[in-house]
Amino acid sequence: MKLPITIASIFLVFLSQAFAQQPHCGTSEKMLEALENDPSLARTRQEIESFTQQWIENHPEGSSERVVHTIPVVVHVVYSSSTQNISDAQIQSQITVLNEDYRKMNSDVSGVPSVWTSRVADCEIQFALATCDPDGYATSGITRTETTVTDWNGSDNVKFTSMGGHDAWPAASYLNIWVCNIGSGLLGFAYQPGISASLDGLVIGYRYFGRPSQHSSYNLGRTATHEIGHYFNLDHLWGAGADNLNCTADDGVADTPKQEAPNFDCDIPFPHETCGTGVNSDMFNNYMDYGDDVCMFFFTNGQKSRMLAALNGPRASLLSSNGLNQCPVGIEEQMLHTSINIYPNPTSDFIHIQSDQSDNLLTDIRIIDLSGRMVLNMPNIRLGHAAIRLSVGELSEGTYVLELRSDKEVLTEKINIIK
Numbered sequence: 001m002k003l004p005i006t007i008a009s010i011f012l013v014f015l016s017q018a019f020a021q022q023p024h025c026g027t028s029e030k031m032l033e034a035l036e037n038d039p040s041l042a043r044t045r046q047e048i049e050s051f052t053q054q055w056i057e058n059h060p061e062g063s064s065e066r067v068v069h070t071i072p073v074v075v076h077v078v079y080s081s082s083t084q085n086i087s088d089a090q091i092q093s094q095i096t097v098l099n100e101d102y103r104k105m106n107s108d109v110s111g112v113p114s115v116w117t118s119r120v121a122d123c124e125i126q127f128a129l130a131t132c133d134p135d136g137y138a139t140s141g142i143t144r145t146e147t148t149v150t151d152w153n154g155s156d157n158v159k160f161t162s163m164g165g166h167d168a169w170p171a172a173s174y175l176n177i178w179v180c181n182i183g184s185g186l187l188g189f190a191y192q193p194g195i196s197a198s199l200d201g202l203v204i205g206y207r208y209f210g211r212p213s214q215h216s217s218y219n220l221g222r223t224a225t226h227e228i229g230h231y232f233n234l235d236h237l238w239g240a241g242a243d244n245l246n247c248t249a250d251d252g253v254a255d256t257p258k259q260e261a262p263n264f265d266c267d268i269p270f271p272h273e274t275c276g277t278g279v280n281s282d283m284f285n286n287y288m289d290y291g292d293d294v295c296m297f298f299f300t301n302g303q304k305s306r307m308l309a310a311l312n313g314p315r316a317s318l319l320s321s322n323g324l325n326q327c328p329v330g331i332e333e334q335m336l337h338t339s340i341n342i343y344p345n346p347t348s349d350f351i352h353i354q355s356d357q358s359d360n361l362l363t364d365i366r367i368i369d370l371s372g373r374m375v376l377n378m379p380n381i382r383l384g385h386a387a388i389r390l391s392v393g394e395l396s397e398g399t400y401v402l403e404l405r406s407d408k409e410v411l412t413e414k415i416n417i418i419k
């Protein structure tokens with residue numbers, strides 16, 4: 001008798017490990033944790049839900065004037081290795097994915113089973129990296145922070161500079177996205193509206209961000225598409241819990257069928273019905289299920305309505321953000337720290353930057369013209385005794401702002417290019 005039990009035990013352990021290793025979304029757990037930590041959040045969430053239902057009732061699909069909303073995004077890359085320090089191009093590819101998916105411009109939308117095609121939504125939401133930071137400086141919409149934390153273990157600590165991460169930019173004006181080694185078997189997680197500002201936003205594993213990314217199944221940037229759905233107050237198709245085994249829970253969306261649990265992977269034959277709805281299948285190609293990226297390609301009109309309710313309610317402040325303004329580059333320069341030397345200035349061909357300190361301060365170096373356009377960008381330069389030599393001979397004659405941006409401060413100085 002012993003042998004079969006041992007085999008069964010090994011099999012069960014194997015199964016539980018296999019499930020534990022299946023990367024998944026952490027939003028349900030994080031929301032539950034937040035509700036336990038903050039008793040007032042339940043009431044706030046209830047008020048938001050009442051508002052949402054009312055707004056949807058007052059704005060039937062197709063009744064509103066069509067407006068495309070653009071959301072200012074800041075991406076905080078927090079890294080402990082060069083692999084985790086994903087490139088600007090990788091980040092931009094994620095913005096492209098979001099703009100395709102939220103505007104129904106993704107080419108794979110053609111794979112939607114015909115029974116659902118009339119429900120597929122152009123959500124009329126788009127995304128752009130911020131051009132203006134909270135202090136009014138021109139920005140790339142990306143911050144980079146080197147950290148000694150090698151695994152964040154699914155925690156929110158990455159949202160705090162004091163814990164080795166990076167503080168949020170004001171959540172009322174920016175969608176904050178932290179990209180890091182998230183850990184804990186998670187692809188990403190988000191918070192739904194009502195959460196405190198310091199936690200608000202998304203955390204995404206660096207292997208799942210952008211297109212193509214560094215993972216074999218979650219490689220098309222759909223983790224962020226899914227998590228932003230939560231950010232705009234969507235639940236998973238099976239509701240707010242880990243599963244829905246008695247089929248009583250729902251996601252508050254009329255045109256997504258009930259389903260009993262997440263669907264993983266891609267090999268699900270259509271139809272696949274788990275809650276006896278009689279006329280429908282689980283909507284396993286929806287962004288709010290758990291399929292591989294290549295199998296997730298649409299939101300419904302009902303989901304769009306919930307997201308627009310969020311943008312007209314708890315997320316409305318994003319629409320009056322200054323984050324996408326043409327940011328005035330202050331000719332009012334901040335005096336550079338006395339330990340940093342810039343020479344020669346004026347110049348016609350090269351500028352040297354050198355620090356008297358030997359601490360090798362990690363700095364982003366940028367040159368911005370007076371219209372706010374970035375004309376040179378050198379991220380992650382270590383400033384120290386050895387002078388950094390910048391070639392500026394290609395720039396037209398005129399005045400520019402040289403910006404040195406470290407984790408702790410931003411220093412700017414006027415430079416003059418002469419010919």
Ligand SMILES: [Zn+2]
Pocket residue numbers: 025026027028226227230236
């Ligand atoms: Zn999720």
